[in-house]
Amino acid sequence: ETGVTQSPTHLIKTRGQQVTLRCSSQSGHNTVSWYQQALGQGPQFIFQYYREEENGRGNFPPRFSGLQFPNYSSELNVNALELDDSALYLCASSLYAGGTYEQYFGPGTRLTVT
Amino acid sequence: RKEVEQDPGPFNVPEGATVAFNCTYSNSASQSFFWYRQDCRKEPKLLMSVYSSGNEDGRFTAQLNRASQYISLLIRDSKLSDSATYLCVVNGGSQGNLIFGKGTKLSVKP
Numbered sequence: 001e002t003g004v005t006q007s008p009t010h011l012i013k014t015r016g017q018q019v020t021l022r023c024s025s026q027s028g029h030n031t032v033s034w035y036q037q038a039l040g041q042g043p044q045f046i047f048q049y050y051r052e053e054e055n056g057r058g059n060f061p062p063r064f065s066g067l068q069f070p071n072y073s074s075e076l077n078v079n080a081l082e083l084d085d086s087a088l089y090l091c092a093s094s095l096y097a098g099g100t101y102e103q104y105f106g107p108g109t110r111l112t113v114t
Numbered sequence: 115r116k117e118v119e120q121d122p123g124p125f126n127v128p129e130g131a132t133v134a135f136n137c138t139y140s141n142s143a144s145q146s147f148f149w150y151r152q153d154c155r156k157e158p159k160l161l162m163s164v165y166s167s168g169n170e171d172g173r174f175t176a177q178l179n180r181a182s183q184y185i186s187l188l189i190r191d192s193k194l195s196d197s198a199t200y201l202c203v204v205n206g207g208s209q210g211n212l213i214f215g216k217g218t219k220l221s222v223k224p
Contacts (some may be wrong), residue, residue, distance in 0.1 A: 002159075035212075035214075042118075042201055044214075045212065056211055077192070088155075097152060102163060103212060105157040105159070108156075108157050
């Protein structure tokens with residue numbers, strides 16, 4: 001196991017609602033990245049947090065936002081949920097920022113928007 | 115051109131077979147390369163990093179050709195437990211992101 005944990009494991013929300021997903025990084029890792037994985041696709045990068053600052057962002061609208069806390073855990077918030085937001089949300093922790101370093105994934109949160 | 119492209123699969127092979135996965139990437143500035151495996155409805159798990167000189171881990175061998183922007187993964191003596199989707203992954207530059215291919219599904223049959 002990677003030591004990366006996520007909660008909740010499953011979530012059902014209605015279109016227009018807001019959701020918060022949580023991630024605890026592996027011990028000793030200071031960087032957390034979030035990805036969205038739609039069915040049949042590879043994960044897509046949402047953003048990365050390093051030392052409580054956003055370190056990079058993918059092609060996702062501003063209603064996707066995040067936080068990182070001093071203990072390096074992180075939250076992903078999605079406002080005004082749309083049906084297309086239904087996906088597996090993965091967080092990954094790494095020892096350092098940047099994409100050079102290996103990233104280790106948590107088990108994910110499966111979000112269904114109805 | 116997609117940033118990371120993989121064989122669409124699926125690959126259906128008998129136990130003991132050798133199978134090769136191919137992957138191309140578009141960003142010549144990419145510096146880090148990985149193979150992840152993902153079981154159905156689970157998270158991706160790092161299988162191996164890919165180094166310029168090529169590297170081997172037991173039955174698995176990864177190769178990188180920077181000139182052709184091509185990465186490969188060879189699995190020898192396939193086991194039933196190798197059945198999974200294999201994701202080719204490239205770092206996306208300074209933003210810290212990883213760029214994933216769509217994955218190639220492997221089914222190893224008895």
